[in-house]
Amino acid sequence: MDLNLTPSEQKFRDDFRAWLKPNVPALWVGAVTSENRDDHNAYLRKWQRTLFEGGWAGISWPKQYGGRGATLMEQAIFQEDLALADAPHLIGTIGLSLVGPTIIALGTEEQKRRYLPPILAGDEIWCQGFSEPNAGSDLASVGSKAIRDGEDFIVNGQKIWTSFAQMADFCLSLVRTDFESPKHKGITCLLVDMRTPGISVRPLRQMSGDSGFNEVFFSNVRVPLTQVLGQVNSGWSTAMTALMNERANLGTGIQVLFKRNLSALIARSRTVDRNGQPASSDPVVRQKLAQAYLELEILRLNTNRALTSLSKSGTPGAEGSIQKLYWSEMNQRTQQIAQEILGPYGQLSDFDNGSWQYGYLRTRGNTIEAGTSEIQRNIIAERVLGLPKSY
Amino acid sequence: MDLNLTPSEQKFRDDFRAWLKPNVPALWVGAVTSENRDDHNAYLRKWQRTLFEGGWAGISWPKQYGGRGATLMEQAIFQEDLALADAPHLIGTIGLSLVGPTIIALGTEEQKRRYLPPILAGDEIWCQGFSEPNAGSDLASVGSKAIRDGEDFIVNGQKIWTSFAQMADFCLSLVRTDFESPKHKGITCLLVDMRTPGISVRPLRQMSGDSGFNEVFFSNVRVPLTQVLGQVNSGWSTAMTALMNERANLGTGIQVLFKRNLSALIARSRTVDRNGQPASSDPVVRQKLAQAYLELEILRLNTNRALTSLSKSGTPGAEGSIQKLYWSEMNQRTQQIAQEILGPYGQLSDFDNGSWQYGYLRTRGNTIEAGTSEIQRNIIAERVLGLPKSY
Amino acid sequence: MDFDLNKMQRLLKETARQFLSRQCKPERVRRLMETDTAYDAALWQAIADQGWTGLIVPESHGGLGAGIVELAVVAEEMGRACVPGPFLSTIFATALQPQHLEKIAAGEIKATVAILEQTANWDLESIRLKPSRDGEAFLLSGTKLFVPDADVADVLFCVARSADGLVVVAVERGAAGLTIDPMRSMDETRKLYRVTFDGVRGEALRNADIVSAMNVATVALCAEMVGGMQWILDATVEYAKTRQQFGRPIGSFQAVQHQCADMVLLTESARSATYYAAWALTQNAPGAQLAVSVAKSYCSDAYREVANRGIQLHGGIGFTWEHDLQLYYKRAKSSETLFGDSTFHRERIASFVVDESPPAAGQLTNERAAVAAR
């Protein structure tokens, strides 16, 4: 047990920090509106291009595909330092962390040549078309249909909760190609060009007011057979490979945001009144802040243990589910603690830039998106503990 | 809505209180040991005889069977006043509240004549032989076998969690009489004389140290066919009738104990130190005590609503499950609060007569006995909300 | 003992539900949310025509003269429909028994009450705004925050601290020196305002009992919360019965069932606490203030928990703007803090049940025990 960085990890961090310092662009200030959306996209694409040119795109990818072959620990350092440096978010994250590794694992040589470089360069943005209105927790119920027509599939159906769909160039889509077999066995994974006629995107407004997700509609969308990733009717295993890669992301970046959020809350507790004293001196408030602090600290420690374990085993297990369950529920508790401390101020749109209000609302989705808490608990029970399947 | 007692309810209470005052025996002081167990039994039987002679036994039973035909509200008043008066517990409670009403509903004339009067008089004590080691939450899995032999059944098997078995004269037992039919359809309910050869009783010590429950073993126990309550192979419906009667008991008596317990805790919080002050002035402790208070107060209110609803509908629904779930989990929270406030003192065997230690341990069983919290939630989901069956 | 609505109350409830299902559909709620004031004159008139603006106003003043239980019945249905606008504020105002009772009862004027200041503390002891005398009248200078419906109120009752103690000063809409600015908040069905007084002239209410009035308003709010919980529970159970995943309705999964069962417990317990508090206020029972704090404390936590589970069980769709759950989710939060959150009311409960000297606690036990079997 040695919780210090190794010399090579330390060097990775030093190199990245040194590179970040002159290269991180100024923070985008203000809301993204319909007027400036294109500017914002350009800003994000430029940032990804900058990372690419600095050699910091797709760092987990093997060197032969233009990556850096970074270890898991280095990936964690990378994510964390991005967050510490207030870097813009990665517009190409789905391509970099989900689509790219899956193409590397399962794609044809032609697919690799065609798609990997623009993902790295930030020239092509990807979105992930897995969930459907009737295939949420039960992903294998995918119902979007792809019917063979000569050398093409004709795709009809609907996807939902598709982040980045408004700006994406391509979509990694699950569609049903066999309607007779058991439901896991009739799914195919397609690389779909979002500019194909018949595709429309509708932003989904969340209760927090913003539109992070979209619906994507396919109406007689023609997709060449060459765009199958993996084998026809083996899309379920392609999807599992993709999700495995996603799950290996243990949320090291997001923890920086949690930390910032908690520090801001603690600072606020010194200015908010509680019975004529700063809330920070109220024993009941102090208990709550301390609980939020210790839970976040333990998230950090759990993450470090999971990184160690994943680094040694090499294959992602249920660590991702444990992490996801922990941080999503922790974050909801912390946001509720913030509301309790701030009282009606916490609900205001113009108090601290509305960040408490937004945080409280947005966080509610944490235990639903990317696998509900119920699904995560099932996974832990079945895969970690070996309990019999529940349904 | 009128939360005052009606004149007739008030009269019932006044009459009972007036009767109680000169008739409640002095509290049994000290532990019940193997030496004085017989004395204690005699003390309890005498109390039940006193109630009978005063006309206060089986008050819910119809008058034609020697009862008082009391309304639900009057039964609640009865239970509560017993507790308020520090009356001994009712050794015949299973006979009075579970067996008697079931015999009245389903028994033969002869069974009624034979068994009802001694239940009322406290001359014969009953226990309930439903649960088995492999039939807990899944009661229909009863496996004790009764094989027909002439005019008798020969019973073999084991019961568990049988309160009062050490002192009982009879046992209302579920046994399997048909081994081919679906499991609900092969059960028979028998009135078993506990003095029949082949019955042995073993006390089950709980982690709290006392032995409230027993195991009962049947080894070639001969039970005449005349002892079937209801029909052969209809024991499941007999059991449901019995449990329905038990569930109609909404726990009005136990609430008096909760109230006493909380008052004692509040009094204790004034003498226990917390950072140089009485714990009762510590804001964190105050939050916990207030939460315990409000939860108990709401239990009282929920009970009153359930009593009203049961009185009007006449048929017990899921009210009992809602009540049971609420009070059992509430009681565990409150006992934990007590431990937090009392610190290591709360764990001592000779602090407040060990009542906090005992309460903490004993309460842990509340969410298991008489239907686990999981079973209660299933019942609420399925019977109150009409959700589809989960298994 | 009869802890159930009587026939008249059940009829009132049924009428209210039908009326609101016609008059205040979710589309109307959404339309009003997006306005500056969430006020709709036609809806208000319809509510006034039902007599609800004068629900607890004595008949002698043109009201229905109903009790607090009846108020809870109507408020529960208002909360179930998530009705926007100044109903709760107006009820609070009528509970102050101001000179304006007839006009409020008739729906001619709307009113609100300003309490909170910078500290956002619902303890009336924390009020600092100090009026100065101007003959029979008072002059107010200072700021009140988080005042609901201030921009649509024709009269605003400002609670201030005079040399003689708390005083409720009535300020007319448009009075000189009065500035009203919106404070945009999470729950857009209940608009809040910053009210600035710069030498505003107003008259003190005679014999206004602000504590009692706030108790009435708090119970009405609790009843609204119970109605909101019931809406979420009903919607969630309905969804759990119809939504299919893994080839079966999600309501057949224990993980869903058990959360629904907890929602039942929370909703029914909140209802018990609320109606008991309403009854205790009507009866002027000695423990009424305690009952109000029990109800608000429990409802504050329960509505939030029910709303959390409602969204969780709906999955992604429950988290969208287009699903009506969001209205209730935000209402749960605004209601949680209004008139004091659970922590605030627990401390108040402690002041009743922990601080009493032992003999008094003994009395309490007996009093409570006496109530326990009613």
Add this chain to the structure above:
Amino acid sequence: MDFDLNKMQRLLKETARQFLSRQCKPERVRRLMETDTAYDAALWQAIADQGWTGLIVPESHGGLGAGIVELAVVAEEMGRACVPGPFLSTIFATALQPQHLEKIAAGEIKATVAILEQTANWDLESIRLKPSRDGEAFLLSGTKLFVPDADVADVLFCVARSADGLVVVAVERGAAGLTIDPMRSMDETRKLYRVTFDGVRGEALRNADIVSAMNVATVALCAEMVGGMQWILDATVEYAKTRQQFGRPIGSFQAVQHQCADMVLLTESARSATYYAAWALTQNAPGAQLAVSVAKSYCSDAYREVANRGIQLHGGIGFTWEHDLQLYYKRAKSSETLFGDSTFHRERIASFVVDESPPAAGQLTNERAAVAAR
């Protein structure tokens, strides 16, 4: 960064588990529980033979000179086996670096530390017992409560408040004026005593760092708690796989599965917090005290919750005297309060992370952030 046991530590863990599975089976635990002292000379000798009595004693004093992480490894296995007797007390004593180190390391003498007084407050500031000087020695008069293992300790280290501050006074077994009475408590595997001093003579330890020693003991206790949680989790999962109801293993019910999943989270989180604290103590890291409070606060709540769920999922059988769950259930409770419960340690955490002035909090953020990716 490597947040995992190294080979030597894994070997130590394996050895400890095998040793205890032979030497301290549940039957032995139960036999010891029923004795007055829960002490077994043979078991103690076997433990001493393993070198564990000198685990953290420097090699120069005859110990193994191991670090706190190794201590946590052994303590976790001790907790998993619910070992009765004075191990934790003795470890605490060795952390005080008394003159008796060699003999303790050799297992020749057992020791304990007396801290709590009437207030049962683990804050050392609350210690009031005031020794008087008698030449080089001290005379003690007063009472210490809840002292573990006092009746088997050959030497008792009494923490007292002299004019110069806290002082640790070593009192030999059988010293004149020393009275030791049992305080029978819930967890009979860890016996507690009232120790009365009536002019008892003792010598002060030189340079005893009571704060550091208590940190070490607290981390060892946390590790024991982690071991107990793991035992309960394993037993419960095993039971859930085999126990059949409704024709299927109960572990196939979501209601059971989800509680087991929560037990995993609680146990693993407790383990992370504990081993980090152990490592931080070994490294003398600046946030070590904070890390100890984080660990103890979390473990106190987590062990109790894991134990609650363990019993719930076992049903009636888990609630019986004959099932070993009861040993862990009671151990969870005694461990919850020992060295301060979660409320106590949360307040201590608050004193670190809430009370810092804003610039310091900024530093904290950076420091923490720096740690975050190790």
